[in-house]
Amino acid sequence: MIKNTDEELLALIKKKNSNAFKVLFERYESGIYNYILRYSGDRGLAQELLQETFTRVWFSAHLYAPDRGKVKNWLFTIALNITRNEMVKKRYIYRYEDITMLNDSKNEPDSSKSERPDLLLEHQDLKTTIAKALGNLKPELREVILLKHFQQLKFREIAEITKIAEGTIKARFRKAISELKKHLKPIDQ
């Protein structure tokens, strides 16, 4: 089942196959979690909305239409809508601290750095600056950066997910890059 395409998995999920659901979950949990985390800057919220996203996938699998795009795009559409709604509903304020406080092995700095507290601090400072810069973007700019850079989606696909014209997406991306550039200038130098 692990070799099945997303579309095949979703067809099985429609028939309430939990093994297929687990494979699809494992394929996208990290991407969606990081997407929500970087969008909101809130670990607790990211965890909660990741669960909500997949719960909705289970119940809405029958609504997926292959001719309207890839499964990945459909999943991110659900995650995006849930996250947008939640952010608006609770008026969340981006908390960049959460995405720089890392506690899993994948995020440990390498051993050479951990032996050098100054480098470790520098590494942490850089991450904080980038997270801050990302957090300073307006949500509509941030979401384009997240979908483009971190999820490697095409501009056309982002337009599909966000239901916004491709030209507008590109304009937002350019604006986001330009804003980030201002904040990240010290890193470039």
Place this chain on the structure above:
Amino acid sequence: MMKHYKEDTLLSYYYEELDASSMKEIQAHLDDCEICMQYVSMLKAMEGALDRLDTALPASNTFDLVMDSIEKESMKRTEVVEKKPVMPNWLFAFFVLGLFSIVYFFHSAIAALPWLAPLEQIGIWAGLGSLIKTILLFTIIGLFASLAMAPVLVMEGEDN
């Protein structure tokens, strides 16, 4: 004077979202155009900066939590729920009143119906006045009507 590509086009180039011939054309242009090349280099630098952000992992038991949530939601969705009556109450009352009027008007005819004939053999029934009979008949018909119009018990459907 050298032409420069629009930033949108350079974006599409950088992310390889152009057709092969356009990609080739822009690549050749970049070899000669410092301004366009600067923009592409800036995109690369930005990508490098964003790559510094680590990837976090969700809680290891997330899948179990999702399955728990699905189970709870399934139970909620399969609970028998009361749906709105087929017609509003005022319309239902009007309907019953109308029915009553019809029964009352035609009670003698109804009383003569063959399926009511056995009732006439029962002393109590035979001794009742027409109005009482009408009311009783109305009650029976009303009871059936109420059952037919009662809120429908259904399984709630899934939606998005």
